[in-house]
Amino acid sequence: MGTFLLLMAEAAAVGGELAEGAEHSGFGLNTNILETNLINLAIIITVLFVFGRKVLGTTLKSRRENIETAIKSAEQRAAAAAKQLQEAQQKLTQAQAEATRIKAEAEESAKAAQKVILDQAAADIQRMQETGAADLNAELDKAIAQLRQRVVNQALQKAEAQLKAGISEDAQTTIIDRSIAQLGG
Template sequence: MKNVTHSFVFLAHWPSAGSFGLNTNILATNLINLTVVVGVLIFFGKGVCASCLIKRLLDNRKQRILGTIRNSEELRRGTMEKLEKARIRLQKVELEADEYQMNGYSDIEREKTNLINATSISLEQLEKSKNETLYFEKQRAMNQVRQRVFQQAVQGALGTLNSCLNTELHFRTIRANIGILGSMEWKR
């Protein structure tokens, strides 16, 4: 390590070689060019980062929606299990109804009808709730994405406007507007 350090020190102090040394002339070095290149990379790199952010937001929203759909499917499966149990119970009730019908009992028939109606209403409410949840999540995701895109577009436009406006252009615009206003006839 010591030999490597001595080699560099030796080359740096060897003025007659002319092939190695520290150039302190800022115009001869490419510092200005490097600054311009880095600035351009930063300017155009923002759009890439913004699209990555939007993609990440959309992916997150998609995962949430898929989670909601999975939850709704689990609720649907649970309801289907309840429905199957209700059908089994209905079959039992129908068998009992057949036995009691011979004996003249109509209360079982009413219980069967009420059970069918209650199960049907429960299924309809669950389906409606699932659809409303999916619609709401979809709308909320779309609104958030729209808002993000709009904010980024406005920020980009303001940045472009601020970077393009200089003092001369600003004064020219003011003079043109004053000329337009001066040429208009004022009505009272």
């Protein structure tokens, strides 16, 4: 940076001399090497070229090394990211396979549970029908027994009523004949 300032100062001095020369005589060329500072400019340019090349070279070299390091680091990160992506894809594939297997198992167990429930329901329906039929038969038998009891009671009441009223001779003869015929005679 210091060499650049020095170069600027020299350029300003040369510009000032040119402006001064233009005021006195108008426009013209100064061929005096010492007045025009060509030697100083040549020295400054040579110094800048020799030392500036080294400074610029080292700066560019360090910049290049930094860029190369950054590129290598980026390539390593990209490779690591690609590896992680591949691992994540493998895990995703495994998880999808596991989910498919679990879903298939769940469907199988649901079908088995459905079959068990339907079989149990059919057995319960059959048992209820049998229980209902048994209850119906028991109620029917009970109703028949009650009807028989009523018929017997009514027959006894009628028989008692007829006995109290008395049996006619014709009825007594008919009863005796029937009884004899039943006994075998």
